[in-house]
Amino acid sequence: MAWTFYVNITNDTERDLEVVESQLHWGYWNTNGEEDKGPQTIKAGETIQAVGVKSAFGPNGYEFSCSWKDDNRNGEAPYGVVSLYVNVPYNNANEATCKANGYFEVAEWKDITHDGHNFIRNIRISNKIDGLRKKEAINSLYTNWDRIDKVKIVEDVKNVDLNQYIPSGIHFEKMPLFRTDTFAISKRLWDGVNDLDFNSLYLKQREVSDYFSVEVTCLRADAAKVATVTKGGKITVKDEYGLSTATKAVDEKVITLESALKYTNKASASVTQEKVASVGVEKELQIELKAKFNILNTVTNEQQRNEKKSTERVFEAPKNKDMDVVPWIFSKMILLYRTDKNNVTTLIGASEWDYAILNRTHVYDVMDNVKQNVETGGQ
Incomplete structure (x- = not known):
């Protein structure tokens, strides 16, 4: 047979x-x-x-x-x-x-x-x-460049008084405050971008018109850490400024920025001259982004010691009112976008670091075991 x-x-x-x-x-x-x-x-x-x-x-x-x-x-x-x-x-x-x-x-x-x-x-x-053209468009803060593009441009968050950006009411949804100018990635470094949709330099050159990155500062109230102080009670908290070692993906549908860059410290350059050149491009792209945005990978202990600052604060509730102490978290997102030849801009990599935590009080009357908002903002 x-x-x-x-x-x-x-x-x-x-x-x-x-x-x-x-x-x-x-x-x-x-x-x-x-x-x-x-x-x-x-x-x-x-x-x-x-x-x-x-x-x-x-x-x-x-x-x-x-x-x-x-x-x-x-x-x-x-x-x-x-x-x-x-x-x-x-x-x-x-x-x-x-x-x-x-x-x-x-x-x-x-x-x-x-x-x-x-x-x-x-x-x-x-x-x-x-x-790619059939993918469902995700219209969120992170993936929608049109929304980020309209945010006020501030090049360095260190020059901003963050207190003026805390709203009077409690808002747990993340809000974009300002962003840096965009940082265009040179075409000679495109091979260092780990674009999962266009996974070869050939496809990038044929389909992509631009890769760029931007840093966005956002604000949110941390619902998990709101502390309630009963009337007449006290609480001690810390306001913190500086870099955080905590890094996370901005959206579960988008890979982290570190994953969106091909270079890692474990990358081997010992195979061929072509591989050596490729790793050189990948490493150079990561170095350029580090220089532009100050942080990219997990922050070192030395950076923490040098740059992290904290101030201890004591809040006392009124004698006849309960009080919530709400931590407001300022975070920095580093976002990597691709614009294709059809002028469609897509988020391909993103990571986020908590930059500062500032506490504010929100005071309530207690009547029939129900909290009624009296005023917000606090000290």
Whole structure:
């Protein structure tokens, strides 16, 4: 009985996929059970058995390769190439690879086992640009550049009296106060950006018009740490200024800034000259962003000692009223954006550090066990 291999392909792009290369090293073409029928063109949106092979009678094995590219005869830029190679020899281990380059992505491919003779594989070919355009737009403070763009520009938060920005009422939703000017990333450093959507320098150069970063100072009341002081009671708290070692992702749908940059201290530059050059670019980008925004990675203990300051404060509730002491947290977000050739700006990396904590009192009358707001702001 002949050994066989069949591949069913779903073309999830809007272009036909044409065969551009096919080589039969051993065995026979046998697509859809038809002998000598080689790899087939896959129409846009179609699922077909795109290629099949079989061995000669008996355990003689088979080996072949073939590739598909998109039909771009209308003059559009090509998407790329999908290549398949399969070798099932008589007395050695089996091997098979399915690779895509350019804009193409291959899903559902499974490697074949080292032994065995008969295989059926299913793959789905898509264009990653189509996937990006279909993504649901997240309209939040962090991801919507139009909102951040309208915030007042202040280059250094150290020059600002933060007290004037604390509102009279309690607002637990994060509010943007001001931002720095944008910092454009030089094209020669783009290879240091770990853009998960455009994961090669080729795609970045074809699809991206700009990468830039910005620091945004925000304010929120910390609901988890509000302290209630009963009438006539006292509480001691600390106002704090300076850098925090606490770093977190701004949004669970967006990777941290550190992850959005390729360079890490563990990066190895010992493989090839090309790798050495790549790591050099990645490290240089991180150094530039550190210099621009002062902090990027976890803050060192030395920075904490030199820059963190605190002031102890005592609050006393009125004799006839309860009082809440609310910590107001000023945080600094470092945001990394991409603007594509369609002028769509997308957040691709973000991290946040608490910069200062200032406490304020909010006083209440106590009547029938219900708090009624009397005044806000406090000292």
